[in-house]
Amino acid sequence: MTTIRPQEAVDRALTASKADGCIAIATHAATTNLRWANNTLTTNGVTQTLEVTVVATVNDADGTKAASVSRNLTSHDEVDALVREAEAAARTSAAADDAAPLPDGRTSADWDDAAVEAPVAALGGIASWLGEIFQTARAANQGRYGYAEHSIDTVYVGTSTGARLRFAQPAVRLELTGRTSDGSRSAWSGKGSADIAALDLAAIESDVARRLAWGERRVSLDAGRYQTILPPSAVADMMINAYWSAGALDAHEGQSVYSRAGGGTRVGEHLADVPLSLRSDPSMPGQECPPFVVAGASSRMSSVFDNGSPISPTEWIRDGELASLIQTRYSAKLTGLPFTPWVDNLEMTVPGADGGVTDMIATTERGLLLTCLWYIREVDPQTLLLTGLTRDGVFLVEGGEVVGAVNNFRFNESPVGMLKRIVEAGRTEETLAREFGDYFTRTRMPALRVADFNMSTVSQAS
Amino acid sequence: MPHSIDPEFTALPLNAIADAVLDRARELNVEHADVRVERIRTADLALHDARLETSHDNDERGLAVRVVHDGTWGFAGGAVIDPEAARALVDRAVEVAKVSKPVTGERIELAPEPAHGEQTWLSAYDVDPFTIAEADRIALLADWSSRLMAAEIVKHADASLKQVRENKFFADLAGTVTMQQRVRLHCQLTALWVDEATGRFESMRTIAPPVGRGWEFMTGGYAWDHELAQLPEWLAEKAQAPSVEPGRYDLVVDPSNLWLTIHESIGHATELDRALGYEANYAGTSFATPDKLNTLRYGSDLMHVTGDRQAEHGLATVGFDDEGVAAQTWDLVKDGTLVGYQLDRRTAALSGIARSNGCAFADSPLHVPIQRMANVSLQPAENGPSTDELIGAVEDGLYVVGDKSWSIDMQRYNFQFTGQRFYRIKSGKIAGQVRDAAYQSMTTDFWNSMAAVGGPQTYVLGGAFNCGKGQPGQVAAVSHGCPSALFTRVNILNATREAG
Numbered sequence: 001m002t003t004i005r006p007q008e009a010v011d012r013a014l015t016a017s018k019a020d021g022c023i024a025i026a027t028h029a030a031t032t033n034l035r036w037a038n039n040t041l042t043t044n045g046v047t048q049t050l051e052v053t054v055v056a057t058v059n060d061a062d063g064t065k066a067a068s069v070s071r072n073l074t075s076h077d078e079v080d081a082l083v084r085e086a087e088a089a090a091r092t093s094a095a096a097d098d099a100a101p102l103p104d105g106r107t108s109a110d111w112d113d114a115a116v117e118a119p120v121a122a123l124g125g126i127a128s129w130l131g132e133i134f135q136t137a138r139a140a141n142q143g144r145y146g147y148a149e150h151s152i153d154t155v156y157v158g159t160s161t162g163a164r165l166r167f168a169q170p171a172v173r174l175e176l177t178g179r180t181s182d183g184s185r186s187a188w189s190g191k192g193s194a195d196i197a198a199l200d201l202a203a204i205e206s207d208v209a210r211r212l213a214w215g216e217r218r219v220s221l222d223a224g225r226y227q228t229i230l231p232p233s234a235v236a237d238m239m240i241n242a243y244w245s246a247g248a249l250d251a252h253e254g255q256s257v258y259s260r261a262g263g264g265t266r267v268g269e270h271l272a273d274v275p276l277s278l279r280s281d282p283s284m285p286g287q288e289c290p291p292f293v294v295a296g297a298s299s300r301m302s303s304v305f306d307n308g309s310p311i312s313p314t315e316w317i318r319d320g321e322l323a324s325l326i327q328t329r330y331s332a333k334l335t336g337l338p339f340t341p342w343v344d345n346l347e348m349t350v351p352g353a354d355g356g357v358t359d360m361i362a363t364t365e366r367g368l369l370l371t372c373l374w375y376i377r378e379v380d381p382q383t384l385l386l387t388g389l390t391r392d393g394v395f396l397v398e399g400g401e402v403v404g405a406v407n408n409f410r411f412n413e414s415p416v417g418m419l420k421r422i423v424e425a426g427r428t429e430e431t432l433a434r435e436f437g438d439y440f441t442r443t444r445m446p447a448l449r450v451a452d453f454n455m456s457t458v459s460q461a462s
Numbered sequence: 463m464p465h466s467i468d469p470e471f472t473a474l475p476l477n478a479i480a481d482a483v484l485d486r487a488r489e490l491n492v493e494h495a496d497v498r499v500e501r502i503r504t505a506d507l508a509l510h511d512a513r514l515e516t517s518h519d520n521d522e523r524g525l526a527v528r529v530v531h532d533g534t535w536g537f538a539g540g541a542v543i544d545p546e547a548a549r550a551l552v553d554r555a556v557e558v559a560k561v562s563k564p565v566t567g568e569r570i571e572l573a574p575e576p577a578h579g580e581q582t583w584l585s586a587y588d589v590d591p592f593t594i595a596e597a598d599r600i601a602l603l604a605d606w607s608s609r610l611m612a613a614e615i616v617k618h619a620d621a622s623l624k625q626v627r628e629n630k631f632f633a634d635l636a637g638t639v640t641m642q643q644r645v646r647l648h649c650q651l652t653a654l655w656v657d658e659a660t661g662r663f664e665s666m667r668t669i670a671p672p673v674g675r676g677w678e679f680m681t682g683g684y685a686w687d688h689e690l691a692q693l694p695e696w697l698a699e700k701a702q703a704p705s706v707e708p709g710r711y712d713l714v715v716d717p718s719n720l721w722l723t724i725h726e727s728i729g730h731a732t733e734l735d736r737a738l739g740y741e742a743n744y745a746g747t748s749f750a751t752p753d754k755l756n757t758l759r760y761g762s763d764l765m766h767v768t769g770d771r772q773a774e775h776g777l778a779t780v781g782f783d784d785e786g787v788a789a790q791t792w793d794l795v796k797d798g799t800l801v802g803y804q805l806d807r808r809t810a811a812l813s814g815i816a817r818s819n820g821c822a823f824a825d826s827p828l829h830v831p832i833q834r835m836a837n838v839s840l841q842p843a844e845n846g847p848s849t850d851e852l853i854g855a856v857e858d859g860l861y862v863v864g865d866k867s868w869s870i871d872m873q874r875y876n877f878q879f880t881g882q883r884f885y886r887i888k889s890g891k892i893a894g895q896v897r898d899a900a901y902q903s904m905t906t907d908f909w910n911s912m913a914a915v916g917g918p919q920t921y922v923l924g925g926a927f928n929c930g931k932g933q934p935g936q937v938a939a940v941s942h943g944c945p946s947a948l949f950t951r952v953n954i955l956n957a958t959r960e961a962g
Contacts, residue, residue, distance in 0.1 A: 003542065032558070035933055037740045040567030044558050045537040045934075047828040049524065067596070071521040072541035085519070092597040094514035094604070120557050131564035145742040147933040175933075177743040183751075186742070225962075253618055254656035254663055261661030297518035299508065374746075375869045379880060379900060382663060383961040387878050387900075389871040410869070410876050410902070412960035438935050456960060457902055457953075459876035460749070 003074050006115055007166075009052045010158035012079040019087045020064070021057035021102055022160040023307045025296060026050060026073075028115030031151035032123050038143040039134040046120050052079065053296040055304045056086040057102075063095030066304055068297050098303040098330035105162020106292075106308070115154035116168045122150050122196055126174065129201045137178065142212065146176040150196055155294055163308035167290040171441050172196045173432065177392060178208040184218075184462050185405065187211030188371055188392035190233065192432040192441040194286060211371060211393045217404035219396050221458075227367035227423070228453035229360050229397070232431035232445040234373045235348065238386070238415035239278060239445065240436045241376060243346055245384055246316060247301040248325035252335045257384035257416050258325060265325060267337060272320035272419035276350045280343030281313035286430060287442040289344035301342055303328035314340045320419070345442035350425035357447045360426060362400045367449070369395040369402065372434035373411070384414045389459055391434065408462070409455035424449035465584050467643050471501045471629040474543055476641075480633035482545035483527055486552040487635060494530035494572060495552070496634035498784060499543060500827040502626065503592060507599055509621040512607035514600055516622075524827030527551040531559035533569030539828040573810035573818050575787045577637035583781025585644040586774050587676030591625040594677050599623060602680065603649075606690055610653045613694030615701065617663075618654040623647065623680075624927060626939075630784070638786035646777055646939055648672030648927050649680060653693050655701045664897065666697035667882055669718040669864040671924040672939065674775040696883055696895075703895040706884065706956050712859035712913075713901060713952040714852045719881045720840070721924030721942035722865040727905040728760075728767055729838040729942065731874035732794045733821075734803035738812060740833075745931045746872030749905070750800055752813060758800040761909025764843065767795040769804050769836040771820050776837040777925045777939035780820075784831035787820035794838065798910070806833040825936040832932045839923075839943035846917030849946040854890040855914065860899065860954065861885040861892065865924075867900070878902040880957070900955045908949060916945030 006026035013024035028050050035043045053070040067089035071082050126148045137144045150172050157165045175190035189207035193199055230238070251258035251265040260266045282291035293309040295302040306328055315323045324340040332339040361369060376388035387410060394406045426447035433443055476499055487495030501523045508516035525548055526539040536559030538551040591599075603621040610619040625647040633639045652667040670684050680686070715723065730748070735741060737748040750758060760767075770791035771780050780789050785807045794802045805815060806822040823834035853861055864882025871877075884899040885892045903911075925941035 031934070033934055034562060034565060035743075036565055037742060038567075038738075041535060041562050041565040042740055043537065043830045043832065043932075044535055044562045045539065045828075045830050046554055046558050047539040049539075049541040049828060051522075067517040067519075069519045069521070072523050074542045089517065089519060089596055092595055093517050094597075094600050097513050097515070120554070120561050124561055127561055127564045134565070134567060143739065143742075145739065147743055149934060175743055179739070179742055183747070188743070253654075254658055254661065255618065255654055255665075259661055259663075261659065263658045297506070297516050299516050300510070374872055377867050377869045379867045379878075380898070380957045380961060382661075383958075385957055385961040387867065387869045387960075389869070389876065391872050408871060408876075410871070410878060412878075412955070412957070414961055417961060438933070452962070454960060454962060456955065457876060457878075459871040460904065461746075461871040461873035461875050 004076060006050060006154065006156045007111065009050065009073055009079050010156050012076055013052065013054050013083050014158050014160055016080045016083040017160060019056040019090060020059045023055040023304060024158045025053040025294060026156040028154045030118035031149060032118050032120050033149040034123055034127060035147045036130060037145045039137055052082060054082050054086040056090040058090045064099035065090050065093040066096045067093045068304060070296060096298065098298055098305055098328055100305040100329050102159050102161040102305060103163065103309045105159060107164040108166040111164045111166050113166065116152040118150050118152050123148060133205050141181045143179045143181065144176060145179065148174045155290065157292065157294055157308055159308050165292050165308055169289065170194045172199060173437065173441055174199055174204060176204050176208050178212050185212055185215035186392045186462065188434065190432040190434065190437065192437060194288065214395050214402045215393060215405035219404040219406050221406045223409060223455050223457050225452040225454050228450050229357060229367060229369045230448045230450060231357050231370060232429055232447055233434050234370050235445040235448050236431050236433035236443040237373045237376055237435050238418065239346060239348055240433055240440050241386055242415040243316065246325050248327045248331040248335050248337065249300050251325055256381060258322065265335060266322050267325060269322050270320055271317060271322050271416060272422060274350055274422045274425060275319040276317060276348060277315055278317040278348050279313065279315045280345050282311050282343060284345050284347060287345040287444060289442060293341050301326045303330055306341060309341060311341055311343055314343060347428060347444040348446060349428045350446055353425040353446055354427050356426045360424060360447055360449055361397050361402060364397040364400060366398050368406065369397050374435055376435055379412065384416050385412060386414060387412050408459040410457045410459055412454050412456040418450055421451040422448050423451050467582065467641055468629055474499060475545060476631045478545045479525060479548040480639065482549045483552055484633065484635055486549045487529060490552065490556050492529040492531045494635060496528050496632065497525060497548065498827060499525045499631040501629040505625050507603060507623045509603050509607055511618055512604045512611060522826060526827045527555045528830060529555045529559060530570045531556045532563065534559040534563050534566045535570055537830045571811045572807035573815065575807065575818065578782065578786065578788060579637065580639045581781060583642045585674050585779060587645045589677035590627065590645060591647050591677045592627055606651055609690050610651060610693060615655050615694050615698040616653045617656040620652045623649045632784065632786055634786050640782045640786065642781055644674065645676050646672065646674045647679060653697050655697050664697065664701050666693050666700060667864065668693065669882060672777060672927045674777050674779055699895045700883065700897055703897045705958055706896040706899040706954060708954055708956045708959065710951045711954050712856045713949045714856060714859065714861040715947055715949065716849065716863040717920060717922035717924060717944045717946055718864045719862045720944045720947060722868050723879060724838060724840055724942045724944055725926065726868060726870040727874055727877055729835045731905065732803050733833055733835065734805050734809040734813060735833040737803065738809060744933050749873045749875055755800055759798055759910065760795045760800050760906060761798045762912045763798045764912055764915045765795050765798045765909055766841040767838060768792065768841060769794050769838050771836050773837045773941060773943065775923060776941040778835060778837045778941060783820040783822045784824050785818065785822040787818045790819045792819050804833060804836050809833055823938055825938055829934060829936050832936065834931065834938045835929060835940045837941045842918045842921045842945035843915040846915055846945065849916060849920050852914055852916055852946050852948045853887055853892065855948065856887045856890060859887040861887055875904050877905065898957045900957050902953045902955055911950045911952065912947055913950050914948040916947060920945040
């Protein structure tokens, strides 16, 4: 238990500040989790902390300097010490290129509300369900592996210009992997949600069981380019990479896939023939995230001077055309583009798209169906070529049905280049990215059918 | 050892917390209890074009209680460091164990470890980087960045420095009480070339490794001046280099690249928790399953790989792990055969192994210790060749220096790596750089193709600050020592052609 309220920590820091500007960010983080493997618990935990970040800004002859210092806090005295530390660091720092007046102050209506807890008992229902599916799995000579986490971050941001902003971010994540006892087949399903009660546990288990059953027949395929159905989870991992690489500064300086030959950015350029939209919105139903900037430190895509700035819905790609890049106010000025800061959710929609993976299977003459992607890393920033692996189920679809499980592949593909090879999209649905879902949980994606997806080499993993 | 443990850390009521936790644990009849109190200071600086971009310090403090209650794990962590809060955490950990009981299919038992009494251990470093003023650290990075930018070829320069000082106090019911302090840092500089007209760009990064050392590494522990002077030249050559022709090549791998291949294809593959399936939902399993111990031909006869938590300046080096197990050194692959694993007390007990080799680690007081990677190192050949001699033995091949992109599958079979610089080798001589190259192989194919191992004069301790594993995700720093080595007939891809 912490002994100081987050609002008190923020107010105390701002009162104690003797710098030219001050930002205080208090994040109360509460989490409970369960982890299991081979039908038994492996780890668990319950934690709670209050981390406070103080950003001090100092004006001198060199310009405006800033430094930020973070610490887990429990007392008022520690807040004072933290402020002094941040100020000392700022005074000995160097001038910040992104320096700007702090945004005007606004106050959240719920500023005085307490931080939200994550009670241990909330995972009791999941524990009971796991006990049941473990029994079933053992009887079928299978194992279940996975992770469930219930976390709530309540963030409070205050600035010396009067901002007092609060946002409570619940996040629930459940992942389930099924494996046969000989390790020859595996399947995965996962869901993210803001509400633990909204998780359809039975659907997750039945998805795993269905994919394991698909794998009873094995088919070996060579590496090559295949028409491939990417389910929403795989699309999310690819699009999260496209989003993370969309910093305006890098594009402006000519060092990203979004840089235009001849100078400037590719904003306005056609990236997809399908009129898709890739967007973020703090008020996206079920995917809500902070509607204001929270930046503990400046970086290529964030600026401490923007803390508290309101975040509006942003279309990154509109009708297939690159519309926006991730901006700070500093980069917006450099690029001459609107200030469109980072938003902590991502959605792809395609007008008129309907149906899901099952419908796509039914209309597939021959192609691959993936479960998810893994170990995705950038190979070439010029094209945003990514490499990675298929994982926990690749299936051959022929004549409108799954005919067997295929070996895994290493892929080499660009999420940006891939957009021009989309031949069909499904309806947009909430999904959990397999690889990056632990950092970026709020995604809504369609399944995509992509032509000539580059399965570069075969992987023996099963 | 000229240093002492951070006095702010030793001023905490550590022994009173240990007493409170262990007394309460006994009251609640737990089978096992341990407590960790940690302080982890980190400082991050980033400069772009010699101008400060990021300045952030973090000071994470907290305590963690882990119990085995009624055969079930329970864990609780928090930030309040006092005996009363610690006692409450024991109750929370037991509560978690009770909620978890329906999920527990086997009683938790741990491999025994002798009680070590009270122990203090500090890592080997000369100058605590937290004693260096931020202004001085920024000034050094700015100077180095400016040197790069003075070259016409360099359009932009990035510099980063991350430094860590980690304090851990541990006590358990068995009677081990340890106090430890480790220091590490990692500095990188990257030069970027951009051809605005065509939109092409290339980068070249320093290959200085992250080290378990102090500020002395920045001021004399590495050939910074030489590397900074060469970087623009290497970048210019890469910018004009021909694109590689894909195919099979003999490949000489520099230690600055090979450490990462070792990390991915040996380090993770020989973690017993993976081999037992603990990471099946996340980081993945391993092809090197226990039934293959002492029989699997991992690589050629030249292959000798050790695990250790004792190498001087190693990033995974400790006195004791996070379960109170004393640091050790052991073989993982000997004469090309799989002979060992990395263990914690739970996986050792599960496999009937008498004692853990000390690989438990938690990256935060809010995280439970899990089995993490030791320093995993390929041993050099006694009287083995130099890197030039390895290159000299290649008729038509490539030489790769520095790591860049990396990826491997969920069972550690299929990997693909790029590098900072790929050089063509023709008739035993370097024949200029090529670009767009990636090498791809299967783990055992690759290591069985190792035709020559460099001598001790080529040995370098590389490593990473950011090895990820576990759910919730944890990050660990780890070192890998290796010599240069020659591999035959390795599959080389062209990244540009892969993009289509």
